[in-house]
Amino acid sequence: MGRKILLKNIEIPGIRTFPVYRENGGYLSAGKALREMSPAQVVQEVTKSGLRGRGGAGFPTGLKWSLLDRKSDKPRYLICNADESEPGTFKDRYLMTHLPHRLIEGLIISSYALGVRTCYIYIRGEFKFLAGILEEAIREAYQNGFLGERILGTDFSLDIFVHPGAGAYICGEETALLESLEGKRGNPRIKPPFPAYKGLYGFPTVVNNVETLASVGPIIGMGGEEYARIGTGKSTGTKLISACGHIRKPGVYEIEMGLPVEDFIYMDEYCGGIRDSKGLKAVIPGGSSVPILPADLILQTAKGQKRLLTFESLAEGEFESGSMLGSGGFIVFDEDTCIVRNTWNLTRFYRHESCGQCSPCREGTGWMEKVLSRIEHGNGKLSDIDLLVSVAKNIEGNTICPLGDAAAWPVASAIRHFRQEFEEHIK
Amino acid sequence: MTTNDIKYNLYNRDNTPVAFSAATLEKIGMLIRRYPEGQQKSALLPVLHIAQEELGGYLTVDIMDYVASLLNLQPIEVYEVATFYTMFYLEKVGKYVIEVCRTGPCSIMGSDPIVEYLEETLRIRTGETTPDGLFTLKTVECLGACGYAPVMQVNNEFYERLTTERIDQILDDLRKNKDLDKSPGSRWVEKFY
Numbered sequence: 001m002g003r004k005i006l007l008k009n010i011e012i013p014g015i016r017t018f019p020v021y022r023e024n025g026g027y028l029s030a031g032k033a034l035r036e037m038s039p040a041q042v043v044q045e046v047t048k049s050g051l052r053g054r055g056g057a058g059f060p061t062g063l064k065w066s067l068l069d070r071k072s073d074k075p076r077y078l079i080c081n082a083d084e085s086e087p088g089t090f091k092d093r094y095l096m097t098h099l100p101h102r103l104i105e106g107l108i109i110s111s112y113a114l115g116v117r118t119c120y121i122y123i124r125g126e127f128k129f130l131a132g133i134l135e136e137a138i139r140e141a142y143q144n145g146f147l148g149e150r151i152l153g154t155d156f157s158l159d160i161f162v163h164p165g166a167g168a169y170i171c172g173e174e175t176a177l178l179e180s181l182e183g184k185r186g187n188p189r190i191k192p193p194f195p196a197y198k199g200l201y202g203f204p205t206v207v208n209n210v211e212t213l214a215s216v217g218p219i220i221g222m223g224g225e226e227y228a229r230i231g232t233g234k235s236t237g238t239k240l241i242s243a244c245g246h247i248r249k250p251g252v253y254e255i256e257m258g259l260p261v262e263d264f265i266y267m268d269e270y271c272g273g274i275r276d277s278k279g280l281k282a283v284i285p286g287g288s289s290v291p292i293l294p295a296d297l298i299l300q301t302a303k304g305q306k307r308l309l310t311f312e313s314l315a316e317g318e319f320e321s322g323s324m325l326g327s328g329g330f331i332v333f334d335e336d337t338c339i340v341r342n343t344w345n346l347t348r349f350y351r352h353e354s355c356g357q358c359s360p361c362r363e364g365t366g367w368m369e370k371v372l373s374r375i376e377h378g379n380g381k382l383s384d385i386d387l388l389v390s391v392a393k394n395i396e397g398n399t400i401c402p403l404g405d406a407a408a409w410p411v412a413s414a415i416r417h418f419r420q421e422f423e424e425h426i427k
Numbered sequence: 428m429t430t431n432d433i434k435y436n437l438y439n440r441d442n443t444p445v446a447f448s449a450a451t452l453e454k455i456g457m458l459i460r461r462y463p464e465g466q467q468k469s470a471l472l473p474v475l476h477i478a479q480e481e482l483g484g485y486l487t488v489d490i491m492d493y494v495a496s497l498l499n500l501q502p503i504e505v506y507e508v509a510t511f512y513t514m515f516y517l518e519k520v521g522k523y524v525i526e527v528c529r530t531g532p533c534s535i536m537g538s539d540p541i542v543e544y545l546e547e548t549l550r551i552r553t554g555e556t557t558p559d560g561l562f563t564l565k566t567v568e569c570l571g572a573c574g575y576a577p578v579m580q581v582n583n584e585f586y587e588r589l590t591t592e593r594i595d596q597i598l599d600d601l602r603k604n605k606d607l608d609k610s611p612g613s614r615w616v617e618k619f620y
Contacts (some may be wrong), residue, residue, distance in 0.1 A: 166475065166476065167514035183470065242574055
């Protein structure tokens with residue numbers, strides 16, 4: 001059984017409320033940070049922990065924080081990205097539903113470290129029920145002196161507000177999120193300038209994922225070095241994996257980084273194997289945007305090593321034979337799954353969610369969907385397969401934001417690993 | 428700007444007045460104060476949610492103009508936002524809007540048969556509203572509940588691990604609720620702002 005850090009105490013009744021969370025060691029890390037540590041020391045601990053962004057990109061959190069423009073005396077903002085919309089991903093929703101105070105505590109410590117006094121939680125509009133849970137947790141934190149003016153008698157003051165989106169996958173991209181938070185369409189911005197210099201309202205801003213920020217409390221509690229002892233290589237600590245698809249036990253699991261993929265799929269304490277005792281066909285390990293891998297390559301790398309749930313191991317073999325840890329949205333397909341149909345489905349998603357700003361993505365996602373639709377419905381030509389590869393290649397790297405890549409990779413990888421199935425559909 | 432400055436004598440084209448209640452205006456004033464001075468545009472998404480909720484279930488041009496006047500924006504700034512986000516409805520919808528997730532994980536777990544069953548049972552096609560105005564059926568992209576697939580939302584309430592039997596039960600319950608002002612799932616505005 002792996003260590004539980006983020007989901008620790010989740011089984012305790014009432015842990016969602018302030019008093020129960022507090023009785024069980026909650027807000028001790030916030031007290032420690034605000035009373036005993038300088039903001040620079042907090043940043044240092046997070047850097048030492050090796051924590052990497054849990055939203056999908058895996059960027060080192062300590063480094064992101066140290067890039068924030070602190071020289072100017074402009075206001076600074078911390079934005080919690082709770083726009084969880086990557087197909088296959090439902091971990092932040094789970095964390096916030098059951099342990100909202102874990103997130104609020106992380107936001108308090110992180111804001112203190114960054115010199116921020118206003119923090120917004122941008123939550124996807126479909127999670128309105130969660131906005132309520134968070135508002136309630138925030139209200140409790142104000143009542144108990146952990147938010148508002150002069151927190152715990154220190155000079156540090158902080159306000160946290162929940163801000164609902166309204167149905168747009170693209171707003172999970174950090175600059176689109178900022179545009180949306182400013183009351184505009186979610187069109188991603190050209191970078192640079194990066195949000196660390198010009199973010200919300202043009203002021204220095206850090207945008208972090210829910211799980212990333214929720215990890216900050218435990219890191220301060222146990223110390224960065226101790227946290228870094230969990231996991232392997234540059235994948236430290238624990239990670240929430242949301243598992244779905246054709247498995248016996250779909251759900252959210254906290255794993256220590258480095259758990260073998262095979263154990264995760266087949267052990268009873270995790271997914272419990274493929275349902276109805278069927279065979280494993282393929283896995284998308286990090287949310288729908290990352291490359292799909294066939295059973296042999298998800299269990300072992302091309303070099304024959306065990307595939308582990310880490311940033312490095314899942315990427316081993318790059319796009320030829322690897323994938324990515326991404327957001328931890330782990331989608332499992334059994335032997336009866338039609339890869340063509342699933343790829344068409346995902347492409348329809350990206351076509352729907354493309355903001356339309358860049359031509360390669362706006363037009364390319366539409367064409368991929370049309371071509372895949374005709375293959376799926378028996379009207380494809382053999383040349384369509386290379387046409388898809390070509391369209392995907394022309395989207396990749398040619399757009400302002402990563403949605404273009406995210407739309408191209410599922411198609412490119414499905415054809416790379418399951419070309420025969422596409423051909424059979426056409427013949 | 429405070430909301431007290433607003434003269435709200437706008438009307439929909441069918442002559443129904445477009446105006447929030449005093450209590451809602453107070454809430455909106457509070458919402459605007461969550462953002463820095465001069466950044467009241469940030470309140471646009473939350474205010475449009477409230478407008479849709481309280482002014483008839485969908486956003487008419489008149490409602491959007493009213494919201495623009497409340498937030499001191501040009502109407503076009505509201506239109507471009509309202510047309511971008513899928514949760515804002517620009518056409519009349521039923522009292523209950525059923526939105527079935529059709530993306531990847533829900534699809535492989537059987538969302539298509541769920542949509543077909545709803546079409547048969549409600550005797551409408553996806554995108555349509557029942558003649559009694561009770562139900563609108565839509566499909567949507569990933570709702571972020573993939574482990575509990577197949578999934579749908581009805582007025583923002585999640586219904587998970589759907590089967591045809593569950594659908595019958597849910598529709599029955601909603602029909603019994605039809606005299607209520609709002610569905611239980613849509614009460615978030617009152618509760619949390």
